[in-house]
Amino acid sequence: MKFRTLFLLFLLPFLSCKKERELVEVQIPDPEVIENQAIFGNPADVKVAEGSIYKMKGLKYAYQDLAPFIDGKTMELHYSKHHLTYANKLHKAVLGTKFEGLSVEEILKKMDLKNDVLRNNAGGYYNHNLFFSILKPKANSVPVSELAAAIDSEIGSFDRLQQQISEAAATHFGSGWVWLVVRNDGSLAVTTSQNQDNPLMPNATIKGTPILAIDLWEHAYYLQYQNRKSDYVTAIFNILDWEQINTYYLEVQNKL
Numbered sequence: 001m002k003f004r005t006l007f008l009l010f011l012l013p014f015l016s017c018k019k020e021r022e023l024v025e026v027q028i029p030d031p032e033v034i035e036n037q038a039i040f041g042n043p044a045d046v047k048v049a050e051g052s053i054y055k056m057k058g059l060k061y062a063y064q065d066l067a068p069f070i071d072g073k074t075m076e077l078h079y080s081k082h083h084l085t086y087a088n089k090l091h092k093a094v095l096g097t098k099f100e101g102l103s104v105e106e107i108l109k110k111m112d113l114k115n116d117v118l119r120n121n122a123g124g125y126y127n128h129n130l131f132f133s134i135l136k137p138k139a140n141s142v143p144v145s146e147l148a149a150a151i152d153s154e155i156g157s158f159d160r161l162q163q164q165i166s167e168a169a170a171t172h173f174g175s176g177w178v179w180l181v182v183r184n185d186g187s188l189a190v191t192t193s194q195n196q197d198n199p200l201m202p203n204a205t206i207k208g209t210p211i212l213a214i215d216l217w218e219h220a221y222y223l224q225y226q227n228r229k230s231d232y233v234t235a236i237f238n239i240l241d242w243e244q245i246n247t248y249y250l251e252v253q254n255k256l
């Protein structure tokens with residue numbers, strides 16, 4: 001462990017009767033070490049309000065496990081504050097309405113877009129569930145199985161897919177998301193949405209079922225990357241769980 005050595009002068013002549021100067025050596029941890037040892041909460045401890053039916057689904061990793069690509073503090077705030085708020089507000093928004101008891105996917109497909117509270121919180125809840133579920137520390141770096149074959153045949157190559165996602169993210173203005181979706185005809189497409197909208201909603205430019213989501217809101221990256229959104233999107237490719245994304249791909253294909 002690296003330590004920076006600090007010499008503190010412990011002599012205040014006007015308070016001390018000692019005649020000689022006394023140097024006391026104190027070791028304090030390097031700031032980098034403090035950062036790495038920062039104690040994060042446990043995602044499993046994050047619970048929705050009592051009675052709320054839209055649960056927190058947990059994470060397959062600790063908040064700090066995605067570093068250095070996404071820092072632990074960002075992950076903790078994102079999951080335990082932002083996502084929790086969407087879950088709780090979604091429950092409140094559907095209470096006593098015709099949407100009570102419906103899955104979030106059904107709500108998204110049937111909702112009135114003029115209902116801003118429902119739109120933002122149903123979208124926020126669904127989008128973050130997908131986003132957190134497709135991240136993985138030490139992930140395999142390339143698509144696998146059926147999805148890998150589909151990417152090659154439909155998009156051209158994985159490089160081309162990365163390029164499409166990066167370009168879509170870079171040119172997206174303001175808060176929103178970039179997606180890889182399976183359209184209703186089974187084909188793959190890259191698309192973006194504003195705010196917490198998503199490709200299941202009636203207003204989507206490209207409709208489909210998302211299998212990969214990247215959060216483009218500043219809260220997803222600003223602590224570590226500040227204004228460098230493109231660096232954050234590039235980094236995400238190191239922690240995508242392609243096994244999980246392939247599972248989602250097959251689930252959608254099987255329902256078509």
Ligand code: MN3
Pocket residue numbers: 078082128215217219220
């Ligand atoms: Mn977010």
